[in-house]
Amino acid sequence: MCGIIGCVGRGDETLDTLVHGLAKLEYRGYDSAGVALATDTVDVCKKSGKIDDLRAALESRTLSGPVGIGHTRWSTHGPPTDENAHPHRDCRGEVAVVHNGIIENYQSLRDELASAGHEFRSDTDTEVVPHLIEDALADGANPETAVREAIARLEGSYAVAVVIAGVDAIFAARNDSPLVLGIDDGEEGTGDAPGGAYYLASDVPAFRDHTDRVVYLDDGEFARLSSRGWRVTTLDGEPVEKAVDTVDWDPEETGxxxxxxxxxxxxxxxxxxxxxxxxxxxxxxxxxxxxxxxxxxxxxxxxxxxxxxxxxxxxxxxxxxxxxxxxxxxxxxxxxxxxxxxxxxxxxxxxxxxxxxxxxxxxxxxxxxxxxxxxxxxxxxxxxxxxxxxxxxxxxxxxxxxxxxxxxxxxxxxxxxxxxxxxxxxxxxxxxxxxxxxxxxxxxxxxDDSNAEAVAETYGDAGAYFFIGRGLHYPVALEGALKMKEITYKHAEGFAAGELKHGPLALVTENTPVFAVVTGDDEMARKTIGNVKEVEARDAPVVAVTDGQSDVERYADHVLRVPDTHRRIAAVVANVQLQLVAYHTAAQLDRSIDKPRNLAKSVTVE
CATH class of the missing domain: 3.40.50.10490 (Glucose-6-phosphate isomerase like protein; domain 1)
Incomplete structure (x- = not known):
């Protein structure tokens, strides 16, 4: 859930790099987006909605700076509004923060800060972080120390990235939420390397177009990225030696x-x-x-x-x-x-x-x-x-x-x-x-040969979908139902085939297609065919996913054929037919297939 991108060393291309990185993280699920660029000031632009809404808002703004962070938010604390979108700033507008995860003690911190005179503009847990940093700076701490002190007060899960006015650096830390650095210094070493470009993100695709060299942060680690290089320490400041890994996939694979x-x-x-x-x-x-x-x-x-x-x-x-x-x-x-x-x-x-x-x-x-x-x-x-x-x-x-x-x-x-x-x-x-x-x-x-699209067209207006299977086909039935509900928003359920008669059969109607996964011709297949007969007797349409070894086709309205193979492998190939049915049903319903509502690719909160 949520996406973080940060970069330093890209000069005039910083803003474009951030927005491009956010677009590469859309798959994680989000409902608002924003960016912050730091020079002598910190400029922020953020909008609820999609990244295209952010792009439209940026057309009327002039944001520039050598250091920047961006974020796509998936709402947890507060609805998806412009105010709740990240980045969040302190009272003076000199600190900007993006955050993934949940700060469990945010309410007590917020109460403490509010009583000290801090004004909050959002409903989020994240907003306490820039105010904590603001207090530490006011007490005389240098920027890096101020961020460390603020992070040390947080309880819960977080991946945090911070920029501060007048500071040519990004500060970041993680605990139970992923962060990865991208290294583009042209060298194989680590540490200071003037003249390079450096990135941080929730996931590698955000910066893979720029570099294939990465450093994965572990829980309790703190990173500083500047135009002079990168450094990883513990939260207490102890140096940590990190390996630089190479990503072995091409950026075109994410197109x-x-x-x-x-x-x-x-x-x-x-x-x-x-x-x-x-x-x-x-x-x-x-x-x-x-x-x-x-x-x-x-x-x-x-x-x-x-x-x-x-x-x-x-x-x-x-x-x-x-x-x-x-x-x-x-x-x-x-x-x-x-x-x-x-x-x-x-x-x-x-x-x-x-x-x-x-x-x-x-x-x-x-x-x-x-x-x-x-x-x-x-x-x-x-x-x-x-x-x-x-x-x-x-x-x-x-x-x-x-x-x-x-x-x-x-x-x-x-x-x-x-x-x-x-x-x-x-x-x-x-x-x-x-x-x-x-x-x-x-x-x-x-x-090459699937007729799943025709099946999807036939049953696209169904009120609900049932998927049944026995043995190794039971988890395939569960997965078929999950795919259908995830991307079509239609009601779908998967059952062990023998369980239909113990309750779910009451829901079967002529508008409830039943997808039955039946391969081979053993006792398990014959019992599943018995369950198919039960739904057929109640006028429910039956779609058989089968290798043709049994006579299930006699009782089916449609057949999705799979090759004859070992029974352990049959489950894998049967699943592909159900994936195609879900996809074509969703396409015919004009759903947001790659980014279903309310869902995220990587669920990093409990």
């Missing part, structure tokens, strides 16, 4: 490449993403999986923690481990952190696309506090989850901009298959590996 929406582009990128996930990790001849330096995990039990789409991937993975004889269960991270089950010697696996999901990080930290080994399954190199966990398995999906996860879900399922094969023993492992090797081609076949 639409001719597609109408990022989501559609990323659906079509799934074959490539899956190849990246599998490359160098599977040996079909030997029937083995090599995950590099994960070491000897061999868990006696596994607990998965995740949220949203990643939770559905975790449910899928838990079934794989259970089938191999290892007790496993998927937990909603937001519940796990507050009601942690007995861990024992279980391996705790956090599944998180961004590696910054606040609920998942809290669950992993609680597990580590209790002595558990932890593993992050993530897409983001250098993310907090990757740095804090004992082990990391990257899904290698590449950057995903659309809020509704698509290629990352498919890559999560593939990576979790690899993980289960590497630490468990199943009799058909060679068949699973063969299926994984064929997976990218199977997904491409669906992308």
């Amino acid at each position: 639409k490449s001719g597609y109408d929406h990022f989501m559609l582009k990323e659906i079509h990128e799934q074959p490539r993403a899956l190849r990246q996930c599998l490359r160098g990790r599977v040996d079909e001849l030997s029937g083995t999986v090599d995950l590099g330096d994960l070491g000897d995990l061999t868990p006696r039990a596994v607990q998965f923690v995740a949220c949203g789409t990643s939770y559905h991937a975790a449910i899928y993975a838990a079934q794989l481990f259970e089938e191999a004889g290892i007790p496993a269960k998927a937990y909603l991270a937001s519940e796990y952190a507050s009601k942690t089950p007995p861990i024992g010697d279980a391996l705790v696996i956090g599944v998180t696309q961004s590696g910054e999901t606040a609920d998942t990080l809290s669950a992993l930290r609680e597990a580590r506090r209790r002595g558990a080994r932890t593993l992050a399954v993530t897409n983001t190199v250098g993310s907090t989850a990757a740095r804090e966990c004992d082990h990391t398995l990257y899904i290698r999906a590449g950057p995903e901009i659309g809020v509704a996860a698509t290629k990352t879900f498919a890559s999560q399922l593939a990576a979790l298959n690899l993980l289960s094969l590497s630490v468990t023993s199943v009799s058909d492992s060679r068949d699973v590996i063969a299926g994984l090797r064929e997976l990218p081609g199977a997904v491409q076949e669906i992308l």
Whole structure:
């Protein structure tokens, strides 16, 4: 949620760099935007609405300066108004602050500051920060010390960036909210390097057009960026040596490449993403999986923690481990952190696309506090989850901009298959590996031949949508429903197929299409067909997602075909058909597909 961008060393291009960076962060979700540039004064322009509204406001303003910060806000404290938009300033207008996260003690700080004569112009928790800095400056502190003293008084989660009139620097700090520095000094070292350009942001895409060299800040760290270079210390001022990493993806990967929406582009990128996930990790001849330096995990039990789409991937993975004889269960991270089950010697696996999901990080930290080994399954190199966990398995999906996860879900399922094969023993492992090797081609076949758009057109005016499946298809049903509700704003629910008759069947009408995922022709498929007959008898239209091995097509009004493959892989390919149905339904309804209302790509507050 929310986006931060800052830059120094860009000269007259500072404002354009900030606005461009904010546009690159739109996927994070926001409802207002603003910028601040510092010279001998601090000039601020901010507007509720979209970045185009900010651009329009800037046309009548003259903002310039060598140092600047920008922000896209997702409302938490106070509605989306011009006044509540970031950046926020102090009483004198000499300090500007942008902030992600939630300051838990803001009310007591605000009361204290108000009683001392400070005037507040917004409803936000953030506004206490510039006033705290103002007080420290008035007491004689130098600018950097003033910012440190203010940050030290904050409780809660924050990524904060500050500019001050007359100071050629940006000050920044983080706690439970991501910040990354961009280094463009032309050198391989760290520290002072006059003449370079330096950036900070919530996420790399904000400045990836300018540099591929990054420094990830950790909790409790403080950064200063100026035209002379960059420096990272603890909040108390102790120097911290930071590695400069190189981002291995091209900035063009964050463009639409001719597609109408990022989501559609990323659906079509799934074959490539899956190849990246599998490359160098599977040996079909030997029937083995090599995950590099994960070491000897061999868990006696596994607990998965995740949220949203990643939770559905975790449910899928838990079934794989259970089938191999290892007790496993998927937990909603937001519940796990507050009601942690007995861990024992279980391996705790956090599944998180961004590696910054606040609920998942809290669950992993609680597990580590209790002595558990932890593993992050993530897409983001250098993310907090990757740095804090004992082990990391990257899904290698590449950057995903659309809020509704698509290629990352498919890559999560593939990576979790690899993980289960590497630490468990199943009799058909060679068949699973063969299926994984064929997976990218199977997904491409669906992308080439799918009739999902016609199905979406047929049922675009439905009152609600049900998705059903059994076993490994159950999490696919959940994910299909989530995609539908996320981007169409229509009511959609996913169920274990056998549960329909225990209540949800009361909601089934002739205006409730039921998407049934049925592959193979085993007992599970036959039971699901029985559930299909139940809804057919109540005049509900049925859309079968099937490989044609069973006779489910006899009872279906429409069929979404998937290639015949291993049952573990069938879940991945079936999901692609449901992604396309959701996408085309949303497109026909003219929804904001890449940026659904009220949602954000990276949820960094609990």
